[in-house]
Amino acid sequence: MQNASVTARLTGIEIKKIDSLVTAGLYTTRSDFLRHATMHLLREEAQEIPELFIRMQEQANKKHITKDKILKDIRSIRQNLYRETYGDD
Amino acid sequence: MIKLFLDTNILLSTLIPDRKAHILCLSILLQNNIQLITNEYGIKETRKILEEIYLFDSEDIHRFMEFLRCKIEVVKIPSKEEFKMINSKDKSDRPIIFSAKKYDCVLITDDILTKNDAKKYIMALGSREAIDIFNIQKAKDTDKFAKRKSL
Numbered sequence: 001m002q003n004a005s006v007t008a009r010l011t012g013i014e015i016k017k018i019d020s021l022v023t024a025g026l027y028t029t030r031s032d033f034l035r036h037a038t039m040h041l042l043r044e045e046a047q048e049i050p051e052l053f054i055r056m057q058e059q060a061n062k063k064h065i066t067k068d069k070i071l072k073d074i075r076s077i078r079q080n081l082y083r084e085t086y087g088d089d
Numbered sequence: 090m091i092k093l094f095l096d097t098n099i100l101l102s103t104l105i106p107d108r109k110a111h112i113l114c115l116s117i118l119l120q121n122n123i124q125l126i127t128n129e130y131g132i133k134e135t136r137k138i139l140e141e142i143y144l145f146d147s148e149d150i151h152r153f154m155e156f157l158r159c160k161i162e163v164v165k166i167p168s169k170e171e172f173k174m175i176n177s178k179d180k181s182d183r184p185i186i187f188s189a190k191k192y193d194c195v196l197i198t199d200d201i202l203t204k205n206d207a208k209k210y211i212m213a214l215g216s217r218e219a220i221d222i223f224n225i226q227k228a229k230d231t232d233k234f235a236k237r238k239s240l
Contacts, residue, residue, distance in 0.1 A: 041159065052152050053104070053115075059145055061106040070101045071200050073142050075179070077134050078097070082181035085130070086169045 008034070091223065092124045093117065094189035096198035097134040099216055100127065100157060110199075113216040116228040117197060118160055123223060125161040128188040132163055164188055177206035186210060195219070 010018075018033050027033040095117070102114040118125070136154060139145045145153075157163075172187035179202060186207045189196040196213040198204050207213035214222060 049156060052149060052156070056104045056145060056149055056153065057106050057111070059149075060104050060143070063143055065105055065143060067098075067102055067105060067107055067110045067199065070105065070138075071098055073138055074097050074101070074134060074200070075181075077137050077142070078181040079179070081130065081134060081137065082184070085166065085184075 090124070092126055092192060092194040093219065093223075094185075094192065094194035094196045095125055095127045095131070095161060096185055096196060096200065096203060097127075097131045097138075098199050099197050100131065100135050100161075101138060102199065102216070104153070110216070112227055113220055116225050117216060117219055118157075119228050120225045123225075126164060126188075126192055126194055127157075127161050128164045128184065129166045130184045130188070132157065164192060167191065175210065178202055179206075182206055189213075 015030075018027075018030050021027055021033060022030060027036065099114045099117060102110050103118055105111050132154070135157070136150065139150045139153070140147070167184050167187045171191070172183040175183040175187050175190075177183050177186060182203045185198075185203065186196065188194075189207065190211045194211070196204070196207045196211055197216060197219045198207070198213060199215050204213045204215065219225065220227065
């Protein structure tokens with residue numbers, strides 16, 4: 001299949017890190033790095049992520065976790081976290 | 090450019106067995122056209138709930154958090170000084186509302202209280218509204234999951 005180019009916006013820090021990997025000889029070009037990164041993420045998402053969601057949904061089902069329960073539990077955790085982070089007032 | 094700030098309930102709803110709610114929130118998370126943001130406060134809440142309340146498997150929690158960090162830009166927790174101008178019925182919502190405002194985002198939350206308070210400062214939408222307004226394509230259940238659910 002023919003390659004196509006895409007435009008991606010990266011931060012200066014990210015580009016510097018990529019360039020240092022290219023300079024070190026781990027990748028031939030920036031494009032080479034991005035191709036490897038894409039392949040890695042696609043492989044991970046294609047195989048592991050659906051399995052992860054299936055597993056976690058099965059656990060959530062067993063624990064009877066519903067949308068309403070999530071909203072209620074977040075409210076309580078949020079209030080505790082607020083106190084821990086910012087104090088009581 | 091539109092950016093969506095995801096409240097914790099959107100992140101966690103991707104895991105619930107209720108297919109309708111799950112699909113809406115997962116679709117927002119999986120789309121690649123609109124930048125997604127949350128803050129460390131939301132990430133901490135997500136981790137705490139999965140670890141301390143729902144007692145999920147720690148390796149799964151780790152992977153889920155990694156997945157979120159791949160998909161969402163996580164910004165710093167604001168200082169108290171920064172969000173003092175935000176008035177909300179529950180003061181613990183202020184770091185979320187403030188961060189969404191600071192980063193010029195539309196807040197996506199299915200919590201009515203948070204949404205109504207946020208609307209005083211920014212645009213705030215529920216997951217269903219976000220799907221419709223931003224024309225986000227709905228994710229599909231994997232066949233495997235659909236099959237398991239039918240068992």
